[in-house]
Amino acid sequence: MSGEDWKKTLPFKQHWLLYLIFKIAVLALAGYISWRVLQVFEFV
Secondary structure (H helix, E strand, O other): OOOOHHHHHOOOOOOHHHHHHHHHHHHHHHHHHHHHHHHHOOOO
16 A cells, blocks of 8 residues: 555545544543543552
């Protein structure tokens, strides 16, 4: 995969930067939820 090829494989036609921000936000939320769950069970 070179240059712009990966942008053509995106699941929707919006700007790729929005998709990247969306993915980062989902990962951050999942990480935060995991951290809170671990704190509840006192693993951290």
